[in-house]
Amino acid sequence: MILADFIVFNANGLYCPYGDFYLDAKLPVNQSVISHAHGDHAVGGSTNVYCTAPTAAFMLLRNGKTAAKVFHHIAFNQAFVIGGVSITFISAGHILGSAQVLMVYQGIRYLYTGDYKVQPDDTCEPIEWAKADVLITETTFAHPQTQHPDAVTEIKKLNGIKTNILLGAYALGKSQRLIKLINQHCPQKKILVHHKIMPLNAIYEKFGFALGNYQMYGRKLMKQQNEFVYLVPPFTFESYFKATGVKRLFASGWKNLQTNEQDTLFISDHVDWNDILQCVEHTQPTQIWTLHGDGAHLKQHFAGTIEVKLLK
Structure with a gap:
């Protein structure tokens, strides 16, 4: 059974009460699972930080000794456990070291994408796909009219x-x-x-x-x-x-x-509308929970087929 409160927001960010850890905590916490090193996802000062080795390196460069008390370097596709929740990092294709977070609890698979990208990029690990019962996806550009150029x-x-x-x-x-x-x-x-x-x-x-x-x-x-x-x-x-x-x-x-209409450079490191639909096709979720943007268009698109919940 899917737990509606498997992850919830509180003052410190996105929290998993069943494992007592945060996903990309907004403030220093005891246990933070960090998807990638951009500043809006990787806040320094937590006691235990679980992330890939490149993410730790970027955080140490930017935050020095205050980056974390203890870094737990986790390789892609290597399962580890926090508080009874099995966690696996899967490449997100966003930047070097960026990871989706697959969480398995009581047989249900919850996939937190963090920021992810489908377009080819020779400077980071390519995106990988995993099946999930619940897809927890960012929706920064989740609009049917948004399609990133090549x-x-x-x-x-x-x-x-x-x-x-x-x-x-x-x-x-x-x-x-x-x-x-x-x-x-x-x-x-x-x-x-x-x-x-x-x-x-x-x-x-x-x-x-x-x-x-x-x-x-x-x-x-x-x-x-x-x-x-x-x-x-x-x-x-x-x-x-x-x-x-x-x-x-x-x-x-x-x-x-963009600084002017004559010379634009539309290069995005996020998924667009079609990319999100591709992600749904690969993950085959029964529910979609949306973050970081507007999930209303996804809710309308999948009405009657997949339950879409807007987390924030």
Whole structure:
């Protein structure tokens, strides 16, 4: 029997009372199972953190000694138990080390996706699929009219821009994917990287994901017109709003983050509507619980066939 309260929200985040642990806790807790290292999922300070080795490495880089009292490094497809709940990490394809969390309790399989991606990405482990009775999915872009374009087609737009480019992107995950894509499909471009992105690149390469050619940003280099692409995190991108002699682009799946209508770069690391439907087809759940967005369209789409519950 599916337990309607198998996971619930409280002040600390998404809680599993049957195992006494949190999924991507919002505040420091005793036991936190972390899907991936983005800041809205990986909060430092918990006593016991269960995650993949790359996620731990990113958290240690960003939080140092306060990242966790104890890290429990868990490999993909290696079951472990917390409080009577059997847990297995399954690759989510979102960023390096990102995991879906399969929880089995009293014979019922609950799959928490975290953030996940179906599109190919050479800078992280590809998504894997698992059957589940309950699919607990993010719904960031769960709208029938939302379909992410092909990332290769988008990155090739840079080939038509002959001036230097100031390219904004999230430092972890998106930046590394962009470096790899530019090297593969825009080889004449010279990639300059902001200093805050460089240590993250080093972790990718430590875990065997080579990104290709890039170098640290130098002010003198960007004064030249030589098809440079200067990759910067969001705060730096915003602070350079008056930059001259460059084309400003921000790589994202969000329309409101595009800087102009003429030159857009829609590259998302989340699932779109069709991707979520593909996930449902693979997991074959009897119930879908939705998070992080609007699950109303899924509820309408599956009305009469699959029960859809909007958790938040």
